[in-house]
Amino acid sequence: MKKIAFIGGGNMAASLIGGLVSNGWTAEYIIVSDPSVERLAYLQHTFGIQTTQDNSAAAAYAEVIVLAVKPQVMQSVCMSLSEQVGSQLIISIAAGIPCSAISQWLGSQTVIRCMPNTPALIGAGISGLFATAVVTAEQKQLAERILQGAGKVSWLTQEVQIDAVTAISGSGPAYFFLLVEAMIASGEQLGLSRAVATELAQQTALGAAKMLVQSPHDAATLRQQVTSPQGTTEAAIKTFLNGGFMALAEQAITAAATRSQELAQQLSQ
Numbered sequence: 001m002k003k004i005a006f007i008g009g010g011n012m013a014a015s016l017i018g019g020l021v022s023n024g025w026t027a028e029y030i031i032v033s034d035p036s037v038e039r040l041a042y043l044q045h046t047f048g049i050q051t052t053q054d055n056s057a058a059a060a061y062a063e064v065i066v067l068a069v070k071p072q073v074m075q076s077v078c079m080s081l082s083e084q085v086g087s088q089l090i091i092s093i094a095a096g097i098p099c100s101a102i103s104q105w106l107g108s109q110t111v112i113r114c115m116p117n118t119p120a121l122i123g124a125g126i127s128g129l130f131a132t133a134v135v136t137a138e139q140k141q142l143a144e145r146i147l148q149g150a151g152k153v154s155w156l157t158q159e160v161q162i163d164a165v166t167a168i169s170g171s172g173p174a175y176f177f178l179l180v181e182a183m184i185a186s187g188e189q190l191g192l193s194r195a196v197a198t199e200l201a202q203q204t205a206l207g208a209a210k211m212l213v214q215s216p217h218d219a220a221t222l223r224q225q226v227t228s229p230q231g232t233t234e235a236a237i238k239t240f241l242n243g244g245f246m247a248l249a250e251q252a253i254t255a256a257a258t259r260s261q262e263l264a265q266q267l268s269q
């Protein structure tokens with residue numbers, strides 16, 4: 001078991017820490033640094049881990065450093081840690097920041113870039129991972145063990161693929177939440193109470209997601225199985241498709257990937 005430091009203790013760090021602890025990682029081997037005293041108190045209370053406001057102390061303690069601050073502060077955080085970084089494995093979860101920038105700011109080549117997603121909080125996430133050439137097979141295994149508590153892990157062969165991962169699974173939960181918001185609003189308009197519309201939409205999302213992962217059929221077949229000829233589903237699906245749903249979804253997801261590339265250009269200069 002390795003000592004892990006999380007630099008930044010926000011939502012995503014808490015999701016990953018929750019996964020680690022519930023998978024049996026010793027809480028005393030995890031330290032998190034964050035400027036917010038309240039946040040640290042919450043993390044300490046919830047997971048029993050060590051906490052500090054001093055990023056350098058956390059980095060010096062650890063064998064693995066997980067960079068979990070917002071992309072906009074990553075440069076200053078990394079540069080202030082360069083003295084403490086030696087042989088540790090670095091795992092960055094920041095959107096848009098390339099390994100080359102992190103290596104340059106920290107003075108370390110041993111970098112894995114990772115794009116998790118918020119279902120990590122309940123162990124149902126998926127992370128896309130890219131390792132630089134110097135990262136060993138053993139270090140890749142260690143990164144997998146750290147991230148598996150949060151869900152599945154998928155290795156990428158080219159760093160540029162992280163932009164697509166960000167657009168599909170990183171941002172993806174928000175697309176489903178948006179559809180559920182629209183379903184609840186429509187349910188209310190059609191005369192249901194908000195509570196009933198919410199329960200119907202939530203359980204439908206859960207059932208559909210479970211079918212997607214458990215059924216041998218693909219999404220299109222599952223959709224066709226709900227859609228009776230000239231029935232109610234067909235009326236809705238036709239309205240979606242005639243309104244340009246497929247093109248709009250592709251446009252939206254491409255916008256996320258493009259934004260990931262833009263962040264990489266802006267934040268790594």
Ligand SMILES: NC(=O)c1ccc[n+]([C@@H]2O[C@H](COP(=O)([O-])OP(=O)(O)OC[C@H]3O[C@@H](n4cnc5c(N)ncnc54)[C@H](O)[C@@H]3O)[C@@H](O)[C@H]2O)c1
Pocket residue numbers: 007008009010011012013033034035036039055068069070071073077093094095115116117118170
């Ligand atoms: N939320 C997501 O869906 C998601 C998904 C994948 C990747 N990410 C990436 O994860 C990273 C963290 O995102 P989040 O959603 O957890 O954000 P967040 O705002 O919840 O967490 C960021 C944390 O960093 C702390 N912080 C700020 N300045 C700091 C400093 N100088 N040193 C140490 N800590 C500092 C903040 O107090 C905060 O607790 C981002 O880089 C984001 O791109 C987020």
